[in-house]
Amino acid sequence: MGAVFMDAPVSGGVGAARAGNLTFMVGGVEQEFNAAKELLTCMGSNVIYCGEVGTGQAAKICNNMLLAISMIGTAEAMNLGIRLGLDPKLLAKILNMSSGRCWSSDTYNPVPGVMEGVPSANNYQGGFGTTLMAKDLGLAQISATNTKTPVPLGSLAHQVYRIMCAKGYAQKDFSSVFQFLREEENL
Numbered sequence: 761m762g763a764v765f766m767d768a769p770v771s772g773g774v775g776a777a778r779a780g781n782l783t784f785m786v787g788g789v790e791q792e793f794n795a796a797k798e799l800l801t802c803m804g805s806n807v808i809y810c811g812e813v814g815t816g817q818a819a820k821i822c823n824n825m826l827l828a829i830s831m832i833g834t835a836e837a838m839n840l841g842i843r844l845g846l847d848p849k850l851l852a853k854i855l856n857m858s859s860g861r862c863w864s865s866d867t868y869n870p871v872p873g874v875m876e877g878v879p880s881a882n883n884y885q886g887g888f889g890t891t892l893m894a895k896d897l898g899l900a901q902i903s904a905t906n907t908k909t910p911v912p913l914g915s916l917a918h919q920v921y922r923i924m925c926a927k928g929y930a931q932k933d934f935s936s937v938f939q940f941l942r943e944e945e946n947l
Contacts, residue, residue: 764792767813768800769820773868773888775877781805785823787816821903824896827864828917828934834864835938838871848874870938879933887933894921 766788776782782804786796793809800807810816837860841851848871856866868887869875879887897918904911924930924940932939 764789765813766792766796767816768796769816770804771820771823772804774886777803784808785810785816785819787811787813787818789813817899818903821896821900824893825900825911825914825917828893828897828921829913830862831864831868831870831935832917832920832937834862835870835935835941838865838869838874838938839941842871864935868935870935878935880935880938884929884932884936884939887935889930890921890924890932890934890936891930893934894918894925897921 766786768784768786770777770782770784772782780803783806784800784804785808786793786800787810788796789812790809797807797809808819810819834855837855838848838851842848852865852869852871852874855861864870868878870880872880872883875881879885897914900911900914901918903909904914920937920940921934924937927940929936929940
């Protein structure tokens with residue numbers, strides 16, 4: 761029997777990997793998916809068939825583009841709220857029970873002192889590196905160009921993360937965009 765190739769990128773981060781709660785986005789031959797799913801469910805709680813080879817990667821770059829955009833938005837909103845005199849924990853609580861709620865605010869908040877166990881609580885060490893986010897946003901940009909798809913916020917996010925890499929944030933978690941924005945204010 762010949763070998764079968766499937767792409768199966770993951771989402772969920774280090775915590776999800778440790779807990780076995782990763783999401784796998786799988787692309788490949790549909791008839792082979794169940795065999796792959798059996799193996800992948802040992803490591804993840806969500807194993808989703810996306811279509812032919814390459815569609816798993818397509819789903820991942822779309823997810824990461826949205827994640828980058830929402831992290832920048834969360835960092836901007838939190839920064840503005842702090843500068844307006846709001847306590848960051850209070851603001852995060854309000855956002856997370858309101859229409860601004862997103863993964864970047866309720867699970868991976870970028871503001872130091874708001875949450876424990878996230879990179880912002882550890883000087884932005886660990887997690888998903890800024891360099892990796894810039895790389896994934898570059899892949900999204902190439903895909904958008906190839907498909908003539910407008911992604912203005914994705915393009916802006918790509919530029920923000922590329923600038924961060926150039927300014928010393930390359931090895932920090934991508935949520936360090938909050939720290940980057942705070943420093944940029946002082947210029």
